[in-house]
Structures are given as C-alpha cells and as structure tokens.
Amino acid sequence: EAGVAQSPRYKIIEKRQSVAFWCNPISGHATLYWYQQILGQGPKLLIQFQNNGVVDDSQLPKDRFSAERLKGVDSTLKIQPAKLEDSAVYLCASSHVPGAASYEQYFGPGTRLTVT
C-alpha cells in the first residue's frame, strides 16, 4: 500500500512569513497526526484528527499554528507568522481507528522547515 505522503520536503522562509504543509494519509486511515520534531528531540504531537474532527490539539500553539482536515482525508498545517523557533521537521502520521490495546502509526517523510 502507498505510504503517507507529505509536501514540500523542504521549505526555507524568513521569520514572520507564512507557510503551509500538506499531508495525504494512507487510504482508509481515519486518524491523522501532525508532529513537530526539533533537531535532536523526539516528535511532539501538535494535533490529532479523527476523520475531520479534532481529538487533541492541546500542544498546538494556536496563536500562530492552524490545521484542518477537510473531508476527513488530506490535511494542511499552517504557520502564520513563523518564528525562528519553528525551525523543525513536521511529520504527518496516520493510523486506523486507535484501539485501547495497540494501534500502529505510519509516518510520512516529513517537511524540514528552516526559518531565517
């Protein structure tokens, strides 16, 4: 099966500019996640969607970050305006409906954002 697709792979912007990332999850996966991974750290969950509804956005800096998942398939993550500390890799992951015992998340290749 095709994996999680993300674009662009790399993006360089100046601070205070806006940027958007796109994610296409694995077909049939109801749950979609956006993570921020700063160099040398593990991924940090930004937002989790179940179909097109938000399940968890407690760690999303809502003053500058926004995300949507129209029609419960593709998703976009936007940063407006960007700050230097937003430089990171933004990972998208998807999974089947998560159960209590286990649920596998499949990650995309990520978008590496550099804010100058």
Added chain:
Amino acid sequence: KNRVEQSPQSLIILEGKNCTLQCNYTVSPFSNLRWYKQDTGRGPVSLTIMTFSENTKSNGRYTATLDADTKQSSLHITASQLSDSASYICVVSAVRRGSTLGRLYFGRGTQLTVWP
C-alpha cells in the same frame, strides 16, 4: 508526569558488534511500548511493539525487552550493519481514562552510528 527517557544519547560501534539501547518510562496508564528506527531525513518506522504481558519480542537482528514492573525496556541489536546507523526512538502509549483513544509519548532517541 509522563516521561520517556533514553540512554545513551549517542553511540558509536564497529560493524559486526552488538549493542543495547535503554529506555525508562513513567507513562501511566501503560498501553504498549514501541521502538522506532528513524533514518536521517525520513519518518520513524516501527521495529517492535510490546504490550504489558510481553517480555521479549524480536524482529530479525533487533530484540526488544520489557520489564513492566521496573518500567524499563531495552533494544538489542545483534551483528550491527552500516544500515543500522539511525536514531532509535522509544515510544510509550497511554490510554486516556474513559476512552479507547491512546496517546504516544516519545523519547528523544539514541543516535547510533555504525562504523566500518
């Protein structure tokens, strides 16, 4: 507070040698523990997943152990290869009260370098 700690932060070994990576966690309520491999410039890929009742699980040259009493896990790599050079991330899943939805807690990863 839910935390996942990994050691060492980085490790260099010679090709053909074995190594063991450590993970300690304080995540509760525990659902499962996974080890991911993340190659440079790529998203994490799952190696093993273990639930509370499992002590050991193997995936080729990778063997993971879990001690749920002491909340420790290890990942042992046998006969290392150059392609094993990557970041290895320990991830613990917690299940929210009254919900079947889980949340993942990521360690910072151990950066393994295998030299020829």
